[in-house]
Structures are given as C-alpha cells and as structure tokens.
Amino acid sequence: MSTTHVEPRTRGGRTRDAIRAAADECFRQYGFDATGAEIARRAGVVEGTVFLHYRSKLGLLTAVTNDFYDLLQSEAERSLARAGSVVERFRLLVDGWASRMETDWDLINVFVQQAQNTPDSELAKTMHARSRDYTRLFVAVIEELQADGHLPADTPAALLRDMVFGTLEHTVRGHISAGRSLDVRATGQQIIDLLLLEREAAPAADRLGAIESKLDRLLSRAGIEPD
Amino acid sequence: MSTTHVEPRTRGGRTRDAIRAAADECFRQYGFDATGAEIARRAGVVEGTVFLHYRSKLGLLTAVTNDFYDLLQSEAERSLARAGSVVERFRLLVDGWASRMETDWDLINVFVQQAQNTPDSELAKTMHARSRDYTRLFVAVIEELQADGHLPADTPAALLRDMVFGTLEHTVRGHISAGRSLDVRATGQQIIDLLLLEREAAPAADRLGAIESKLDRLLSRAGIEPD
Amino acid sequence: MSTTHVEPRTRGGRTRDAIRAAADECFRQYGFDATGAEIARRAGVVEGTVFLHYRSKLGLLTAVTNDFYDLLQSEAERSLARAGSVVERFRLLVDGWASRMETDWDLINVFVQQAQNTPDSELAKTMHARSRDYTRLFVAVIEELQADGHLPADTPAALLRDMVFGTLEHTVRGHISAGRSLDVRATGQQIIDLLLLEREAAPAADRLGAIESKLDRLLSRAGIEPD
C-alpha cells in the first residue's frame, strides 16, 4: 500500500486514512465497480461514514490516486537527487516506474480507466496534472540525453517519453492477458538499451576489437609502439 | 462504423446487422455501460429482440469486436498483398493500425477494458485470439526487417512490436486526455523512423577512429601518404 | 411416456402427438416453468408451431394431463374387470395407482401444482373431473367393502379413499424430499392391511369367543338349546 498523505492527529484524520487504505486495497482487488460495502468494512466503519469524508466514490479514488502520485513523485525526485551520469539518472527513473508497475499495476489501471470514462471529472484533471508533473522529470532527462548525443536529437522528447511508457504498458498488458509473468524492470532497461544511440555500436564491437588487435600485432611487428 | 459481417438476405440477418450497428455506435458513445434500451431503440427493435439474437450484452460486444477485427485483419492483409519492399510493407501495416486508432479509438478502449474486467469471458478469449492473429502480421514483417538489417536483430521481435503498438497507444491517450488533437498516422511513421537502423549510422565513431589512426601510422610507416 | 390419444392420420395429428410427447418429457424433467423452447426442440418443430396446436402452455399441459388420465382410467377399469373378490379388486386398484406414482410422480406433481395455482383454469376443471371419475372407482369398491364388513361402515367412504391417496402421497413426498427411495407399491398394500377390519377383528375375537362360550354354557345349563 502506498498511502502517503497520513493525517494522524484528529479522529477524523485517522478514519480518513483507514478509508483510503481500505479503498486502495479494494480498488486493486476488485476494480472500481463491485467494491461497495467492502471498503467500509475493511476500514472498520459504516458505509455512510465513507461519504462523510469523501464526497463520492470517485472522490475517494481521486484521493487514493493522489496518494499514489505523491509516492511516485517523491521516489523519482529522490532518484534524480542521487549523483550519477545522465544515462544513470535515466535508468533509475525508468526503473522506478517499472517497479511501480510491478507493484501497482492494478491500481494504475483503475484510475486510468476511470479517468478515461469520466474525462471531465476531478479525477481526470488530477491525474492529468500529476502525470504531467511526473513525466516532466522524464522529459527533462531525455532532453539532456539528446543534448549529449545519447538520444536522437531530431525526435521530439515527448515521443521518446511515450516510447518508454507506452512500450512498458503494452508489454505488461500483453503478458498479463496471456497469463504469462514478466520482469518489468528488466524490460524497462531493455527499452533504454534499444533507444540509446550507443547500443548500435555494441554489436560491431567484437569485430572491430578483433581487427584492432590484428592491427596492433601488425604495428608491433613493424616495430611501432601500439598507441 | 466498421461493421463487416453483413448478412443481408434473411430478416433476422438484417436485424442482427442493425443491432450490431447500433451497439457499435452506443458503445463508442457511452462505453460498455451503454443501456440496452438505447441500443434497441437505435436498432429500431424492442429490447427483448436484442437478447433474442445475442445471448447477453457481453455477447453483443463480442460480436461487435469480431466485426472490428474482421475489418482490421482484412485491411492489413490487403496492405501486405500490395507489392513493395519490406520497409514499405511495415509502413503500410503501421499506417493501417494508426488509421484504425483515429477512427475506432473509443470502441477499442471499450472492448479492451471489458476484456480486462472479465478475463475469463468469451470476449477476452476472442479478443486475445484475434489480436494475436493481427499482431502476427507485424511480427513476421519485423523479423524480415531484422534479417535484412533494418531492425536490430538482437532485440526480440515481440518487443519491437510492443514499441509500435505501445507508443502509439500511449501517445494517443496522452493527447486525448490533454484535449489536444493528434495526427496518429504521422506519429506512426515517426516511430518507424526512430526504430529503423539506417538512421543509427554514426555511433561507433570512437572505435573506428582509433583503428583509422593506427592504419594511418601503419601507412605512413610504409611511406604512403595517409589519405 | 404415457401418451394415449394418438391421432396418426393427418400431418397435424402427428405433429400434435410429437408435441404432447415432448411436453410430457419436459414437464417431468423441468417442471412447468423453465421449459419454453425445449418442448418445441424435442418435438422437432418451431416454437410457434406449439401454439398453433395448443392455445397456451397451460392448454398443452391439460392435454398431457388428459393423456395421463386416459391411461390411468383404462388401466383401472381393466383391473376391475378381472374377476376376483372385492378385497382383491381393492388391492389391484391401489396397486395400479401406486405403480403410476412410481412412474409418473413428477408429472402428477406438475399438473396438481399447476391446477392449484390456477383454480379457475381449464386444467383445474379437467383435472378435477378426471380425478373424480378415477377415484369413483375406488369409492365404489370401498363401499362394497364396507357393506361386506371389511371396512368400517360408519366412516365416510370418501375419507377412506383419502386415507389411501393421502397417505401414499405423503409417504412418497417425505421419502423423496429426504432423498430416500421407497417401494410405493408395497406401501400401498401396507395401508390396505392397516385399514381392513380383519386385522383388527382378530384381537377382540378371542375375548368375545370366550364370552359366548360361557353364555352357551349358561344357556345349556338352563336347558335352552343354544341357537
């Protein structure tokens, strides 16, 4: 559970926490529908109490979604703060998201779906804003990478960002619907490998290495110091 | 509207067509929660008649989904049949899907979501099977492209396929949720451009540079003017 | 299957037979409800055809019920025609009914229940009339038995009849609802044994015999010729 927005002092605060925690659990397990009384039950309150604290079921999901993004954002910022090359920061960022997908895929699906179904809702607005804040971190790093020649500069950064998120999502969905399991984090790194311009060098490396060593021997034979 | 399975002769066939067409419309507009009454109204029949021809609402969606895939598949196969280079065939394939996304995004979302929510349903099975058949066309072309050196051979073809589909989906979703419009087909081609190896030429510069300098020294030792 | 009213000549007659036969089967298996299209299917016709020949589902059940009583009545009359003492005829009659219960319990329940639920229906009238005709055979024999001293003359014959039918029914229902099997015919004979006065006479007989012999002695002592 990724609840972050803890408000411990007041009685109401504690109840709200419990409700959000319960809702988080239920949404993951049963989706947005077919949840009803179960949330209240797990929170140890009565159904009416839920609506005392959250205007509607959708409002409750919005709160849960905010909790999720709180955690996600703080994790990402912490990753970026850690010293490291641009490439390393990119890798950490993607790995953070891949980890969240592994843990929170079910929840993510719930609010993404629900936001799609109610495009004018508070939820949709919230999700859009939080998502933008989050992906901005990616875009910034991507732009750095483009400047450094690690990523193609002539492609919109937004597209590169979409490649990361989109490919991960699609791959996960495919594996789940086929009933297969998947190492999401590894896939994330694979995608990066594929995108980074360096990678294309790699395959030729052995060949070039072999050639170079032969030349070295040729040079030394000729009495010339290699390098 | 993408209804394909037209059965015009019999009265029942015509009614079924009308119902499927109406359902297609409604599902796009209201999602799966589209009321049975509305579907019937648009089809010009009574609500009971809908269930006379389709066992359940989910069954009706399954039929509509099949219609969609019928059209999609036939379009794709026609594209492939048209003579052209592998790369051209790849571009046509992706363009076909991008076009469908432009037209049928709402419908696609409905059956994808519903299949996720009922993983053991006939719909989920149908969708899975049809989807596999369709994406197989992509995988086959991708493998050709890998063999020809247009796409990296050391990356699983499935991952490359996921990059195409996933990136497109994510891009579209992002634009829609932001209320912006998007040229999906152009995006599709952009993705291809990004993936094709031709553009990657530059990279192994360092290594080749080293080799070149060694050769230069070798040449100069041989009394030959380098360059 | 106990269909009796066979009308073989015409095409319609044959269809009607098939429908009645199918209905008989279905009513036994599924009860009056939850039958719908199955009857038509088994009769090899279309649902509409059923209503071409029988005004309503209830009318169809009425026809099936009449078939049942046709057979029942003719069997009973044949039993009575067979020479034999009153007691033997009574036993045969009861045994006939017990046999029918063994074979047709499910069907009997259907039309009895349905007649109860629609007391003014054609079915209820039919069932009442046919049942009266049938049980009259029993009443007649019972009255004979009463006249002959085999059954108590001061009890209404109708009550004795009800004891036979009611006890059998209740016993069968009890065994079925408890999931136990039962030899209905044996139970029928047991009931008769219980009712027939002969069995009760025995105990008192000795006592009376003793008294009479004492009086005889008294009379003879008094010089009076006994009898």
Next chain:
Amino acid sequence: MSTTHVEPRTRGGRTRDAIRAAADECFRQYGFDATGAEIARRAGVVEGTVFLHYRSKLGLLTAVTNDFYDLLQSEAERSLARAGSVVERFRLLVDGWASRMETDWDLINVFVQQAQNTPDSELAKTMHARSRDYTRLFVAVIEELQADGHLPADTPAALLRDMVFGTLEHTVRGHISAGRSLDVRATGQQIIDLLLLEREAAPAADRLGAIESKLDRLLSRAGIEPD
C-alpha cells in the same frame, strides 16, 4: 398472520417485521410469484429495502417459513405440556395441525411447492429440518400409543404419522379443488377415531349380535321382557 419472530426494539427490526408480515400476506394471496413491489408497498418501504434485509425473495420466504414453524412448534409443545392422557395429547397435537391447516393452508402450499422446485435451496433445507422436528413430536406420541395398545404396534410409527398428515392434506386439497368447505379439525379427529384400536370393538357386530340374541332368549326365559 402467523409472524412470531418479532424484534421490536431497533428500527431495522421493526422494518424486518413489517416486511415479513407483508410477504406473508402476499405469498398467501398470490403464491411465490407475488411481486416484490407489492410486498414492499404493503410493508411501507421501497423495493430496494426488502433486499437490504433479505438477500433474495427466496430468503424472504425462508424467513416467513421459519416464522410459521416457530409458531407451530411452540403451539405443539404447549399442547403436549398440558397434562392429559396419551390419547388426549395425540388429539391435541392433531387438532393443532388441523387448525394451522385451516388458517395457513395457502402459505404452507407456497413453501412446500417452492422447496420442491428448488431442492438444494436454503429453504428446502430449512423446511426439511423444521418439519422433522415438528413431526418428531407426533412420532413420539404415536409410539407411546403403540406401547399402550391404542395403536397397532406392528405398523411403523412413521406410516401412522403419514396417515394423519397425508389424509388431512389430501382431504383438504380435495375439498378446496371442489370448491367445498370443510371442517378440518373435525376431520382430524375422525382420522384418529379410525386409527385408534378401541373403535375396532364395534365392527364385530355379527358376533355381538349373536351374543345379544342369546341373552335375549335367556332373559325372556327368565320371564323378563327383553328391552
């Protein structure tokens, strides 16, 4: 109305009572097909409220059935507690059931029928269990009567019990379907009279007749006018 399980304190308890009372009424009038709307109307609540308190219509009938058996059982036990001979207790027991048949025949039919139609339902189990508890009281008394020589000891007590219940049921059903009224309680006592061995004294009319005539002769010989 035979509702017994009154729970008056809480608001919910009162509502549940009202619903059960309304259901009881409706089931009697219209059978199990009584519409949920009507039940709610009579209970003074909205249709949804019914399902808030009882999971399903069948569950509601089960509750009503339990009410019925509660009353029935307590009445019977109270009867047995009243001092009296075995025969008197037997008569009271049968009279109690006969009274219930007079009052609750319609209701009894509803749950018996419904239990037959859904043999695996909670209702069927409930009814079976409660019925067994109730009839056990009869069997116990019957066995006492057998031990005391009031009932034939060589007949299974269960069969004697079935004779009481079955005959009553069949007699009532017959009278109702014929549109005639019936004094059920009197019939109950008549059945007892028929079964009790004492009554069997009468029949030996011939024998007693013979004795009487002999006594007459004896008397006349003694110079006394017979009668």
Next chain:
DNA sequence: AATGAATGAGGGTTCATTCAT
C-alpha cells in the same frame, strides 16, 4: 400446416448516496 422472427410486459436485484438520530 408450419416457420422464423419479433414482441412487451415485467421481474428480481444492485448500489452509490442521503437522512435521521
């Protein structure tokens, strides 16, 4: 005589939300 199709009137049930206490 028979078919295939359509009808239409409910029927039971769910569930987010509100209200009185």
Next chain:
DNA sequence: CATGAATGAACCCTCATTCAT
C-alpha cells in the same frame, strides 16, 4: 464524528405469445 437504515433509479434479461410470410 459516526451510525444504521432507507432510498430509488436503473439495468439486464426471460418467456409465453403473436404475426407476417
């Protein structure tokens, strides 16, 4: 702040029956 109860609008679906051909 919390409860327990009640709401009411809808929704999916069934099935005996009728109609046009």
